[in-house]
Amino acid sequence: MTDKTHDANPSRRQFLAGAAAVGAGAVAGGSASAATPDPLITQVQDWASGLGDGVDATPYGLPIQYESDVVRRNVEWLTADTISSINFTPIHALDGTITPQGCAFERHHSGAIELRKEDYRLMINGLVDTPLVFTYADLERFPRENRIYFCECAANSGMEWAGAQLNGAQFTHGMIHNMEYSGVSLRTLLEEAGVKPEGKWVYVEGADASSNGRSIPLEKAMDDVLVAFKANGEALRKEHGYPVRLVVPGWEGNMWVKWLRRVEVMDQPVESREETSKYTDTLANGVSRKWTWEMDAKSVVTSPSPQAAITHGPGPLVITGLAWSGRGAIAGVDVSLDGGKNWQEARLAAPGTDKALTRFYLDINWDGSEMLLQSRARDTSGYVQPTKAQLREVRGLNSIYHNNAIQTWWVKANGEAENVEVS
Amino acid sequence: MTDKTHDANPSRRQFLAGAAAVGAGAVAGGSASAATPDPLITQVQDWASGLGDGVDATPYGLPIQYESDVVRRNVEWLTADTISSINFTPIHALDGTITPQGCAFERHHSGAIELRKEDYRLMINGLVDTPLVFTYADLERFPRENRIYFCECAANSGMEWAGAQLNGAQFTHGMIHNMEYSGVSLRTLLEEAGVKPEGKWVYVEGADASSNGRSIPLEKAMDDVLVAFKANGEALRKEHGYPVRLVVPGWEGNMWVKWLRRVEVMDQPVESREETSKYTDTLANGVSRKWTWEMDAKSVVTSPSPQAAITHGPGPLVITGLAWSGRGAIAGVDVSLDGGKNWQEARLAAPGTDKALTRFYLDINWDGSEMLLQSRARDTSGYVQPTKAQLREVRGLNSIYHNNAIQTWWVKANGEAENVEVS
Structure with missing residues (x-):
C-alpha cells in the first residue's frame, strides 16, 4: 500500500523540479524575486576578508555558540x-x-x-x-x-x-x-x-x-x-x-x-x-x-518532530529518525504518514548492527497537508514494534518502564508538530 | 617467524599467572606486601558517601579535569x-x-x-x-x-x-x-x-x-x-x-x-x-x-609510544595502534618488536571498513627488555605500507607530503619510548 497524498522516494526528476526553484529563491536571498541580488553572494563578507581563530585557540573545543540549544535538558x-x-x-x-x-x-x-x-x-x-x-x-x-x-x-x-505527555523527541525518547x-x-x-x-x-x-x-x-x-x-x-x-x-x-x-x-x-x-x-x-x-532486562525494538522520528518543525513549504522533505533493538540488529523500519493506516519502508543509512542505533530516512515530496507521522522498527529476531494499544492490552497502564510503543507526531500544515495519540 | 623474546597472544593460563599477582598487588594498594590493607578497599571514601553533581550541572559536558592533558597541541x-x-x-x-x-x-x-x-x-x-x-x-x-x-x-x-624529529605519536601522526x-x-x-x-x-x-x-x-x-x-x-x-x-x-x-x-x-x-x-x-x-590525492595505507602504534610509556614491569602488555588506507579498507596489520626483523599479525578490533580508521591490538607477555616497535598496514588493494628506506628510494628527501612510512618507537627497559629510525 502506498500513501496517496505524499509521494515517497521522489525520482531525481521530481527533485530537480522542486529544488531548482529552491535554488532560485536562495539566489534572491530567500525572497520571491530573483531580481533582488543576495548580498551574501554579491558582497565580500567579514568572514571572507578577516582572520579567524588560530590553532591554539581551543585545545579542547566546544560546539559553536549558534548551537547552544543542542544540549541535555532535564524536566x-x-x-x-x-x-x-x-x-x-x-x-x-x-x-x-x-x-x-x-x-x-x-x-x-x-x-x-x-x-x-x-x-x-x-x-x-x-x-x-x-x-x-x-x-x-x-x-x-x-x-x-x-x-x-x-x-x-x-x-x-x-x-x-x-x-501523550511530553512535547518533543528529546523528552519522549531522549x-x-x-x-x-x-x-x-x-x-x-x-x-x-x-x-x-x-x-x-x-x-x-x-x-x-x-x-x-x-x-x-x-x-x-x-x-x-x-x-x-x-x-x-x-x-x-x-x-x-x-x-x-x-x-x-x-x-x-x-x-x-x-x-x-x-x-x-x-x-x-x-x-x-x-x-x-x-x-x-x-x-x-x-x-x-521482573528481570525485564532486554530493551525491545523501538524507533522514533526525530525530524520533523515537536522541537524540529518543518520550516519550508511543500516539496522535498527529509523524514528521519532512529531505530534500535536489544535483541539484535534492526532489519527494517516502516514509516507512516497517516497514523498507521499505510506504511512505506524507510531507507537505512547503513545496515543495522547488533544492539546499536540505526539511522533511517524517508525522502518525500510533501504536499503541505498535515500528517500523523509514525515509525515502526523490525529487528533480526522478527519482532515488530507494537502500537500503544497493543502494548497496553498486554501490560495495562501501571507500567513505567519498557514502553517501546509506536510514537505519533501530528505535523500540521504550518510545519509545527505535536505529540499525540491515535486510536 | 615468531619473535623469541616476547610471547605473542598469551594463552589465558599465562594471563592468569601474570594478573593474579597484579591483583594481589592491588589489594595491597600497589605495595609489595599484601599484608598492608588498601584504604581504598577497606575505608569508605568521600565519593561513596557524599552526593555528586545533578543532571542540570552540565547541559553540554567537557572531559573531567584529570584528562586535561588529552588535548590538541600545536608545535x-x-x-x-x-x-x-x-x-x-x-x-x-x-x-x-x-x-x-x-x-x-x-x-x-x-x-x-x-x-x-x-x-x-x-x-x-x-x-x-x-x-x-x-x-x-x-x-x-x-x-x-x-x-x-x-x-x-x-x-x-x-x-x-x-x-626522526618529533617525539610522540600525537606529533608524528596526529x-x-x-x-x-x-x-x-x-x-x-x-x-x-x-x-x-x-x-x-x-x-x-x-x-x-x-x-x-x-x-x-x-x-x-x-x-x-x-x-x-x-x-x-x-x-x-x-x-x-x-x-x-x-x-x-x-x-x-x-x-x-x-x-x-x-x-x-x-x-x-x-x-x-x-x-x-x-x-x-x-x-x-x-x-x-602533482595530483597525489589518495592517502596511502599507513599505521602507527599509539601505545606504548613516547607520550604513552609502559608504567608497569614485565608481563601482560597491550600494544595498540591505528591503521588506515585511502584506497579501501585495512586488510591486516603486522607488528614487529625488533625493528622489522620479525612480524606477527595484530588483531583488528573490527573488520576494516572503507577509508576509515581501524584499531589494532597485539597482546604480548613483555619480558621487560627493550623493543623496536613497528606496525605495517596492508589494505584491500594489496598495497603494503613501506619502510622509510623504500619510500626514500622512490621519493628522495625533498618531500613534505604523503610520508606513509613505517614508524619505529624504541621502547626502553624502563618503559619509556623514543622516536628513532632503524636502518
Whole structure:
C-alpha cells in the first residue's frame, strides 16, 4: 500500500523540479524575486576578508555558540531533585548514529562523582577461585574490545504510558545514547578470578553513594558485557562513570553500572532495590514482571518532530529518525504518514548492527497537508514494534518502564508538530 | 617467524599467572606486601558517601579535569603564526576509532571563522545547465548519507622525511581524525544543477579569507564525496567548517574544504596555489609530482609510544595502534618488536571498513627488555605500507607530503619510548 497524498522516494526528476526553484529563491536571498541580488553572494563578507581563530585557540573545543540549544535538558517536575534524576539527549537535533559524550543523557542516583584513576579499584569476589582487586592500570593490561552499542534507560518514554505527555523527541525518547566503547570483556576478568561451578549470577555495584547494584545472569556476564574505560575514543566523561563503567549491550541502562567497583559472583540474584521496587513492571492485575532486562525494538522520528518543525513549504522533505533493538540488529523500519493506516519502508543509512542505533530516512515530496507521522522498527529476531494499544492490552497502564510503543507526531500544515495519540 | 623474546597472544593460563599477582598487588594498594590493607578497599571514601553533581550541572559536558592533558597541541616552530597552522589529535591517549570533534586536529589557512547557518550560501556554477545557490535549509531537504571516514592532512608525518624529529605519536601522526559524517552527496547537488558534457573537473572553494580551493576530477566528485553538515551526530564544530564542509573520502585533508561556498564545474583543473606550490611532492631530481590525492595505507602504534610509556614491569602488555588506507579498507596489520626483523599479525578490533580508521591490538607477555616497535598496514588493494628506506628510494628527501612510512618507537627497559629510525 502506498500513501496517496505524499509521494515517497521522489525520482531525481521530481527533485530537480522542486529544488531548482529552491535554488532560485536562495539566489534572491530567500525572497520571491530573483531580481533582488543576495548580498551574501554579491558582497565580500567579514568572514571572507578577516582572520579567524588560530590553532591554539581551543585545545579542547566546544560546539559553536549558534548551537547552544543542542544540549541535555532535564524536566523539573519529573523528580524531587536533580541529584537523583535524569536528563535527555537532544536527539531531535542530531543526525547519524553516534552520540557525543557531551550531550549524551545522564541518569544518576546520587549525583555524578569524581573518582581519580589512581583511586579506582575493581573487586571481583564471591564464588570465585581467587578474589581479585584490579587497579585502573591493571585493567589496561588485558586484551581490549571495541564496539558501538546503544544505552537506553528502561524509563525512556515511560511518561507516555497513560497518553501523550511530553512535547518533543528529546523528552519522549531522549534517554538513549550510542557510543563506541573500548574496554575489557567482563568474561576475561571473571575467568581471571575463576568462577566456581555454583556461580550462576553476578552482582555489579557502583562506587557512588547510591551503590547502584544489579544482578546479571552469568550467561550474559560471560557473553558480551564490557568493563569499559573509553567512549567514542576518549576517556569516559565524569557523568558517564569515569574512569570505568559497565556496558551491558541491549539491556536496560540501569544495569550499565557507572564507577563500577565490585562484581560478586553468586548462586542467586540479590533482588536489590533497583530490581524489585524499581525497574520492574506492574501489570494491570497488580503483579509485577521482573528481570525485564532486554530493551525491545523501538524507533522514533526525530525530524520533523515537536522541537524540529518543518520550516519550508511543500516539496522535498527529509523524514528521519532512529531505530534500535536489544535483541539484535534492526532489519527494517516502516514509516507512516497517516497514523498507521499505510506504511512505506524507510531507507537505512547503513545496515543495522547488533544492539546499536540505526539511522533511517524517508525522502518525500510533501504536499503541505498535515500528517500523523509514525515509525515502526523490525529487528533480526522478527519482532515488530507494537502500537500503544497493543502494548497496553498486554501490560495495562501501571507500567513505567519498557514502553517501546509506536510514537505519533501530528505535523500540521504550518510545519509545527505535536505529540499525540491515535486510536 | 615468531619473535623469541616476547610471547605473542598469551594463552589465558599465562594471563592468569601474570594478573593474579597484579591483583594481589592491588589489594595491597600497589605495595609489595599484601599484608598492608588498601584504604581504598577497606575505608569508605568521600565519593561513596557524599552526593555528586545533578543532571542540570552540565547541559553540554567537557572531559573531567584529570584528562586535561588529552588535548590538541600545536608545535610553535612549525609555522610563522597559529592562524595558518595545524594542531594535532592526541592519538596517543585515545582508543577505539572515533575521534571526538573537541580534540580532532585542525588545519587552517586563515583561521577558523564564524559563519551562521542563516548566512551560509553554496553556489554551484560553471559548466552546468542551471547555476544554483543553496541555503543551509535547502541542503537539509536533499537525501542524506551517513558514513565514517578518516581525514588525514597530506603533511601528516611530513617532518619525519629526513629522520626522526618529533617525539610522540600525537606529533608524528596526529594530523588525522575519524568521524561519522552526515550530509548530502555532492553528486546529488551536481545532478540538480545538471553537469554539461564538457564538465570534467570541479573546483571547490571555502568561504574563509584564504579561499582554500582545490580541483577534483568529476569522477571522484560524482562518486563518494559528501557535502557534510554533521560530524559524530552533531553540527560540525566551528574549527571543522561549521556549518558545511566537504568530505572527500580517502583523499588528502586539504581537499576537504571547510566553510564550503562554491563548486564550479570546469573542463580542466585550476592549478591553484594549493595544488601547485603546495600539496605537491618534489622528487630527488627536482621534478614535482602533482595530483597525489589518495592517502596511502599507513599505521602507527599509539601505545606504548613516547607520550604513552609502559608504567608497569614485565608481563601482560597491550600494544595498540591505528591503521588506515585511502584506497579501501585495512586488510591486516603486522607488528614487529625488533625493528622489522620479525612480524606477527595484530588483531583488528573490527573488520576494516572503507577509508576509515581501524584499531589494532597485539597482546604480548613483555619480558621487560627493550623493543623496536613497528606496525605495517596492508589494505584491500594489496598495497603494503613501506619502510622509510623504500619510500626514500622512490621519493628522495625533498618531500613534505604523503610520508606513509613505517614508524619505529624504541621502547626502553624502563618503559619509556623514543622516536628513532632503524636502518
